[in-house]
Amino acid sequence: MKAKTIFHLDMDQFFVAVELKCLPHLRGQPVIVGGDPHGRGIVTTSSYEARRFGVKSGMPAGEAFRLCPQAVFLKPDGAKYVHASEQVFNVLREYTDRVEPVSIDEAYLDVTDALQAAGGVERLAYTIKNRIKNELGLSATIGAGPNRLVAKMASGMNKPDGFTYLPSHKIAGVFRDLPVGDLYGVGRATERVLESFGIRTIGRLADFPAEILRRRFGKWGEELVHVARGEGSDVVQKTEERPDEKSMGHEHTFGADVTDVETILGRLHLLSERVARRLRAAHMAGRCVSVKIRYHGFETNTHEHKLKRYIQHETDIYPVAEMLFRESYEAGRPVRLVGVQVCALWPTARILQLELFMAPENPDWLAHACDEIKDRFGESSIGFASGIFHAGAKRKSAYQRMNRPNMSYRHPLR
Amino acid sequence: MRVETIQEPVEVIALFREGKLSPLRFRWRQRVYRVTRINGGWDTEEGATRYHHFAVMSESGGDDVFELSYNARAHHWRIEKVSLAG
Incomplete structure (x- = not known):
């Protein structure tokens, strides 16, 4: 069997690099993309200049501020990074169809069949790196080897903007x-x-x-x-070949710790809506719901409930989430984060219709009407009132999104 | 660096060529800015409405970066924010 050549491509300080491309006057300065340094967020990515002060991804933004008060803090802009990532992946797919994304800024490539035309491992790696640099203004590090493990290890050996090739004999x-x-x-x-x-x-x-x-x-x-010994898998799966997701979930970190049950339940309702919408979009349903509660001090508890039937609507997910929360919440303890997850997923096409829609009141028409409204006017254009009034969520109306003046609303009970 | 959120409509002269959209000049608060460099572009969606965003620098704006957005449904431009250098 022909020996394979696998690339592991890792974008350098990706979120920061995308921001620096837009804001070139910040080059050379310590830059941190993440949460509010005076709030509770974390560092998502930091520039190499900030890393010299000990700033690391995942640390609280407040700690990063203490280590490097002169750093420029930028809020993450997901759309910007997704767009840049798509451009990078488009370049990669010009060289091989076997591209397996690991995250927004990292991928494995099976380049075995592309080597001959490209003129060898090193030449192909530099062709890809140079295109990413010249066309997109970003830098990438590539590690190459006979399998994924060696490629991954190699990419970590010479960052940033590096290339390392470890053939089997080395x-x-x-x-x-x-x-x-x-x-x-x-x-x-x-x-x-x-x-x-x-x-x-x-x-x-x-x-x-x-x-x-x-x-x-x-x-x-x-x-x-x-x-x-450098032994590992050399299989790189295309996105469409990867197994379906086994679970779908959403989490929310409160701006300040919360003890009010109604506020937490309102947020759980919003999270249930989001999970349900993703399930429907992916034509999946699940038969297990879990709720995560992270208390002040980072103690985290997860509770799950298995169901007798598959569900995909918020009207089914939320009652289970609420029950799990009420059963497990230690009253009065400040909550930092809550999450809702639906697991044990299965494609709806393989589930008997009778089982999927055996709810006493079929919520299908309501969910699909809401999906259509959200498709047209945005994710936060419609939802359950509890999500607005109790969770304090910032839902923008479609009216506001059309650049009309703000409308105000009053809580119906106040 | 200071970032000012603006979110005001602007008049823009733009070039549509080979499937790409490029802002060339914009008039904001009675002043005309000639775009000298498009640092980056990205898209967002709100429901069925797609917005094209551009981070641009101008001849008269020094190192300041303006974020312009084009609403592809309503065909109007806005200046979203200005990142002031220094």
């Missing part, structure tokens, strides 16, 4: 002296256990008896040895 030599913590999939906890076995380098792990690690880690212990 893997052992390059991996040998690297710290075991650098191995993909080895986190801090695993690293500590491996160190207790005297394993500090990837080379040592590659030679370690797999049986001993199997006793400590189970099957993963054996896999660790394979990973250390």
Whole structure:
């Protein structure tokens, strides 16, 4: 069987790079894309200049502000990043149809069949990198290898704007002296256990008896040895070949911790609506609902309820979510985040119509009418009143979206 | 850097060529700005309405970046915000 060549492409500081393209006067400055530094958001991406001050993705924006008060903080603009990502993926698909997105700014490519025409691995990598730079004004790092694992490891070795190729015969030599913590999939906890076995380098792990690690880690212990030897999957799946999503959910972090049950339920109602709309758009239904509650202090509880039938409407999802919340919420405790998820999904085409629509009052017509209104006037143009009045959501009316003056509304009970 | 949210209608002279839309000049608050550079563009949707956004720099605006948006349904332009350099 022909040996494959896999690329792992990772866009450099992607969200920041897209912003810098639009706001070039910020180049060279510490820039942070994320939440309000005086609020509760987190850092989504930071520029390399900000990283020198210790700013990292995922840290609270307030901490980032303390580390680097001179940084320019920008709110994330999802539409801008999605557009840039689409442009990048369009370039990638010109070279191979086997492009597997990992996230908005990361992908695996099986370029085996493109190498001959491109003139080799290095030339193809630089052709892609240069096109992304010249046509889109962004930079990417590419790692290349015989499988996904090696490509991923290679892309992390020379960032930003780098290229690293690890052909099969070079893997052992390059991996040998690297710290075991650098191995993909080895986190801090695993690293500590491996160190207790005297394993500090990837080379040592590659030679370690797999049986001993199997006793400590189970099957993963054996896999660790394979990973250390640079063995991994070389299958890159096109988007349409990937398995269907197993769950769909939405979460919301409150601007300030909330203890008012009605406010939390209002938000759960809004989240249920959003999940239901996604389910219907994907022609999926699920038979398990779960609710996540994150309290002040980041303690997180998730509760789920399995159903006897498949559901895809908010009128079915929300009552279960409400029941789960009321059963599990510790009254008076400040809530930071809530989430609703529908899991155990199945395509509606494969579910008996009778089972799907056996609700006493068929909500189908209502949901589809709402979907049509949202398709035409936007996601927040219509919804359940509880979502507006209790969740404090900023629903903009279609009227407002047509650039008409603001309309005001009064709560019907106040 | 300071960002000012404007959200006001503007008059724009634009070029439609080969499927691409490019703003060339805009008049905002009685002043005409000639677009010297389109730094970036992206689209958003509100229901069935598509908006084309442009981050542009102008001859008289120094390093300031103006965000213009074109409502492709109603065919009108707005200046959304200005990012003031310095």
